Amino acid sequence: MSRNLLFAGGAVLMAVCRLRVLLCSALIVALPAWQAGVWAQTAGQTVAEAERFHLLTQELRCVVCQNENLADSTAPLAQDLKREIREQMAAGQSDDEIKAFLVARYGDFITYKPPVRAGTVLLWAGPLLFLLVVAWLWWRGKAVVRGALTPVDKSFGENE
Numbered sequence: 001m002s003r004n005l006l007f008a009g010g011a012v013l014m015a016v017c018r019l020r021v022l023l024c025s026a027l028i029v030a031l032p033a034w035q036a037g038v039w040a041q042t043a044g045q046t047v048a049e050a051e052r053f054h055l056l057t058q059e060l061r062c063v064v065c066q067n068e069n070l071a072d073s074t075a076p077l078a079q080d081l082k083r084e085i086r087e088q089m090a091a092g093q094s095d096d097e098i099k100a101f102l103v104a105r106y107g108d109f110i111t112y113k114p115p116v117r118a119g120t121v122l123l124w125a126g127p128l129l130f131l132l133v134v135a136w137l138w139w140r141g142k143a144v145v146r147g148a149l150t151p152v153d154k155s156f157g158e159n160e
Contacts, residue, residue: 049089052095053086053089054071056085056089056095057069057071057085058071059112059113060081060099060102060110060111060112061109061112062075062077062078063077063109064076064077064078065078069112070082070085081102085098085102088101099111
């Protein structure tokens, strides 16, 4: 009886292993087809245009994802922005014109390097101001501690 049970357990194990092999094989076959579908969007582009597109989308931030560039984002809005960038590239727009269009539409957040102007001064100067405030507070704390440890006049409270 136990021999039949052992044989049945082995058969189940073999079936699971075969299923894993089948799934891995399907994934290996499907992955290149999926990649071909993804890259088919840029099939009409030359190598230089594809490189330009890739560099441009790396410089721009996805407005949906947090700190992810357009090149790496899979959000639906990012896909729409990529399509818009391709259309503008096909229309002959320069990188600066495309960036200006996107900044006008989504604000300075879409660029990783926003321009220095009145609205972004705090963004650029903020880290330096923060460090200066922390350094001043640290220095003040040290001065207070040094002042608290000065010797006390022993004659205070004694009758003369």
